[in-house]
Structure formats: C-alpha cells, structure tokens
Amino acid sequence: MKSQNRVIQIGGWLAFLWLVAIVASYYLTHKPFLPEFALSLAEAIWRILVVAILLISAGGVGRRICVLDSSSPAVRLSLQAGLGLGIFSLGTLLLGLIGGLNLVVISLIWLALAGLFRREWIAWIKDWRALPGNWRQGGGLERFIAACVVLIMGMTLVKALSPPIKFDALVYHLPLAHQYISAGRIAYIAENMYWGMPQTAEMLYSLAVMLAGDPAALLLGWSFGLLTLVGLLGFVSERLGLRAAWGSIAALLCGFTLADALSWGYVDWLTMLFGFGFMVMLDGWRREGGIFRMILAASFAGFALGTKYTAGVLLLSGLLAVFKYGANRGGWRSGLKTAGQFGVAAALVSAPWWVKNAFATGNPFYPFFFPSGAMDAYRLQLYQASGQGGSWPDLLLLPIRATFLGAEMAPGYSASLGPLLLGLSILAWLGWRNQDEDQRALVLFLGWLFAPVMIIWILAGQLAGFLLQSRLYFAAFPVLAVLAGAGFANLNRFKSGGVRFGRLAAFLVGFVLILNLVEISLSTVRQGAFQVLFGLRTGEAYLADNLGWYTPAMQAVRNLPGGSRVMMLWEARSLDCLPVCEPDEILDRWLWERNGQGEDSLQSVDEIRQSWLDLGYTHVLYHRLGADFLRQNSNKYQPEDWQALDELLAGLPVVEPFSDAYTLYLLEK
DSSP states (O other), X not given: OHHHHHHHHHHHHHHHHHHHHHHHHHHHHSOSSOHHHHHHHHHHHHHHHHHHHHHHHHHHHHHHHOOOTTSOHHHHHHHHHHHHHHHHHHHHHHHHHTTOOSHHXXXXXXXXXXXXXXXXXXXXHHHGGGTHHHHHHOXXXXXXXXXXXXXXXXXXXXXXXXXXXXXXXXXXXXXXXXXXXXXXXXXXOTTOGGGGSOOHHHHHHHHHHHHHOHHHHHHHHHHHHHHHHHHHHHHHHHHHOHHHHHHHHHHHHTSHHHHHGGGSOOSHHHHHHHHHHHHHHHHHHHHHOOHHHHHHHHHHHHHHHTTOGGGGHHXXXXXXXXXXXXXXXXXXXXXXXXXXXXXXXHHHHHHHHHHHHHHHHSOTTTTSSSOBTTBOXXXXXXXXXXXXXXXXXXXXXXXXXXXXXOOTTOSTTOOOOOSHHHHHHGGGGTTGGGSOHHHHHHHHHHHHHHHHHHHHHHHHHHHOGGGGOGGGGGGGHHHHHHHHHHHHHHHTTOEETTEEHHHHHHHHHHHHHHHHHHHHHHHHHHHTHHHHHTTSSOHHHHHHHHHTTXXXXXXXXXXXXXXXXXXXXXOOOOTTTTTTEEOOTTSOHHHHHHTTTTTSOOOOHXXXXXXXXXXXXXXXXXXHHHHHHHHHHOSSOOHHHHHHHHHHHHTSOEEEEETTTEEEEEOOO
16 A cells, blocks of 8 residues: 555656656747846846835834834834934945945845844834725725726836936936945035935935845835825824825825826935824824924924925924924923924934035035035026026915926926815815814814925025925925825715715816826836836837937947046936046036136136146037027027037037937047
C-alpha cells in the first residue's frame, strides 16, 4: 500500500513537472510580451514599493508622537503620515547641511528607524484595513462617487509613474533635488533663486529621487493627495456623515487642476495635507481643549509655511481662530497667550528654512523683500514688479471669478477649480436652524478659518497679478472642501412635493465628476502615459512628445564635450541638462547682463560676451520662442536690447538649430 502511494506521488510530481516544462518551452518561443514591458512594470512596482516604505516610515514616526485613538483610522493615517513627513523633511535638511545626503547614510538611518518604530509601522499599516468599510456602508451614490474617485486616482497614478513634464518640476522642484544628491549635501545654489523657497517637499523628493528616480518623486507627490483625501473621508464621515464625506472629495476632484496636479511633482497637495492636519487638530482643540492639540495644529501650519510661502495664510488664520476661541474661554488675555503659544510653535517648525537662507544670503526670506545673494536690486525689481494686480471686480467677486474665469495655464487665476467647491460650500449655511448644534459650530469654525484666507487672497491679488493664482492658496482648500461636504449633505434635507433636492444635487455632482474623469482620462491617454507604463514607449520619446524641441535641445547639451558649460537664455527648465547648463530661471538674464549685471551701466555686446567667457561659459542655448513671446508681450525691453541680442547671436557660430524653437551656439571671442 505504501509503495503504491509512493508511486502515485512520484507520478503526480512527474506529471506536474512535465506540464511545467511544456509551458516553459512554449513561452520560450511564444513570448506574451516584450522585455521592455517587464522592465517598465518592474520599475513601476519598485517605485511604488519605495514610496510605500517612505509613507509607512513616516506614518510610524507620526504614530509614536500622536496615537489619536479617538479618531477614525482614516484620520489617523493622514495625520500621522503628514506629521512624519514633516519631520522627515527637517531631518533630511539637517542631514544635507552636514554632508550626509547619500544612499549609505539614508539606508542606515532607515534600518535604525525600522528597529525603533516597527510596532508603530505595523499599527499604521493595519489602519488601512478599515477603509473598505466606507464602500460597504455607502449607498449607490457614495459608491458611484467612490468609483469615480478611484478611477481619477488611477489615471493620475499612471501619469505620476511617467517622467516629469510640468514646468515647475523641471525648473526647481526636481533640479534642486538632483543637485543636492549630486553634491551629497545641501549648499547654496546661486544660479537658481528658487533655492530660497521653503523646501519641505524638495527634501522628500530628494529621498525619492535618490532611491528610485524622478517618477518616484512624482509618485510621492501623488501619495500626498491620497493621504489628504483619505483623511477628509474619515474626518467628514465622523462629523457630518458619509454622504457629506464623499461630497467633499468630489468637490476637490471635480476641478481639472486639482485632480491633475496629483501627478505633477509639485508641492500643492503637500500643503493641502498639512492644511488638513491643521484644520483637524485645531478643531479638536476647539472642542476639547488641550495644549498638545493646539501645538500639533501649529506644527502643521509651520510645515505648510515651510513648504510654500503663500501657505503661510494658515498661520494667520490659525492665530485669529486661536485668539477668538481662547478669548471665549478665558478672556482676551487668555486669547493672547494661546495665540502666542500657537505662533511660537509654528515659527519654530518653519524656522530651519529661514535660518538656512539667513546663513547663506543674509536674508531669511530670500529671494524676496531686499537685495541678497544672487538677487541684486535690479533683479529683485524685475521679479517683484512682474504682473499687474487684479481688477476691481476681484475685490467683491474673486471666488466667482476664480471659478468661472480660472483655467489651467491661463493668465490670472491659472487653475480650473471645477464648480462644486463654490457651488456647495455656500450651501453649508443652508437650513441653519435645522442643523444640530455640533454642525453649526463646525461650520462657523470653518468659516472663521477660511475668511482670513479669502481676505488675503483678495488683497494680495490687488498688489500683483501673480498673487491671484488659485494654486497659491490650496493649503486652505481642505477647509473649503469640508464646507462643500456640509452643503451637499444639507441639500438632502429639502424637498418640494415629490422632488428631493438631494437627489438632484447628487445627479449634478455625479455629472461633474464624470466630466472631469473623462478629461483626466483623455489627458492621460493623449500624453502617452500608458505607453510608457507598458514599455511601449521610452521615457525620452514621451518627453519629446510632450515637451517638443526642448527634449532634443537638452539632449544636445548633455552630449557636449566634457568641461562644457552652457548659458541658457529664456529657458528656465534645467532638469534634463544638469550639471552642464545654467538656467535663466526667472527669464531676466539678458536684461541683467545688458545693465551691467545689476550695476545700471549699459553693456556692449563685446563686454557681455567677454564676461561670459571669463566666467567659463562655452556655449549659449537660445530659446527663440521664449524670447519672441517677450518681444511681443513685455514692456521691460527697449528696441536696443533686442538689437544687441541679435548682434551677439549673429557673431556666434551655430552648433545646432532645433527648428525655430532653440539654437545652440558656440561661445567664442
């Protein structure tokens, strides 16, 4: 009997091995996909794994500091990861300043963190298991919105796994990260004035790029949005119900700019993540008190300011709210004391960026306000004088104008926000008497938080057209999203005869969300992101398809002989030609050179050429399209400036032309 069983087992194994051999042999000659597909897919999986490890590590550190057992798992996931990411950024800054920005040091630190925070990591991962409950508990409407959100997130994820193509990512978000990694440290970079901007996101991008390349940085930026939306889902569900929660998320993702920005490798969704943490912790302090909550709210405001200057609106908003609610509890002296504690905590969190700038340039807020570093008085005047302020209707109608006139890449508001943030947030006050006390208190609190932001937006936009951009104030948009969710839920209480306005509103929300899903999907397909993901198109071809002649021009610069150094005119994007090139980062180089590098003494063509040679430049890359645009639209240039440029270029040998977009010149005496 035993021998018979043995024979059966051996026969089974031989039969299985036979089948394996046949299948393997078949696919040796009938390959189901090209090796490029497997390689591209493996790279995507590796980048997802790297970003997941970064988030888990950040979530574990944040969990050690604030457990938040009374909050929902979704809120914990968002707040703990956001807090950890802010701490990681400051740690990366410190590490870079002492010259420890390299893979070996980062790996050793990560291993130490794994030992110290492994329990917190596991607990943070387990909280993700609660999210499917939001699908099971929801009705048809909630599930429909959830499906659209998942599809939008999926489309932008595919984009994020492709090479970067958006302007600011190519100008400074990623170039700075590359320069830090190349040097192994964080040092002053005079040729890029954006070095002075607060760089919480750039520190995190440096880690991602070091570990898995540029698309990993874009993927990390996408994860900032994921964490923000997950947190909103949990917070609004707790306070206003699941319908309101999905309404708040739909309000954010119905606008093309907000949805598409998930894949850009910008900093805006990180400011929204910090803005969400600021809102939740300050709301917790308002309801239950406790200095720890208030300090955490201030920390999130400080992290936001350390990510983007204009995210400092949260600091002012928080100071006013803390003073008001503190005064309500213990009088104006108590309000002042609490506001002081809030301000000191936020200032301490953001201080490292101002200290860095002060030591390098003497100006804590470089490159603004007064001449310092590479921003002399002439360049500062050119930069700060750019853009006419908003028109008088913005004083009264800015939210409406930003919604209806704002469009991606268009002058002015420069963002397509969608109709739901404005349309639904106003309705948060609908049926005020029928709302319960807790909802009224929440809506009033959120109104107090957003009102200062709106006032700053209106006034700043009158000073300079650049400050009208909606994207500059995204840090406060989680507040607006919660108000939109409240408005969406309020409509469900109203009916007229057999008409239920909640159902009509649900139809409109679904319609708007589908339209944006279609727009995002078409954009993803048009850019060729799926082809890159599946290995059907190279990254270089993808860049050429989306950036035109920029890509071959950058390739030509990279292929120049060793020791070459390229001066770029009217081209700010430098990611693809570092370290050979020097960007014209705010498109002011020619005027600055013409005016004696800020000395206000008009320079001749020969003097300019000689100064470039003395500085070691060997080539000039002239962006003709950029220059032509300014010829037609800028009043900063005199006809003599353009005549001098034409004379200079006419005297330089052409190395290679790139249609009518770029020309690469050899710089010689």
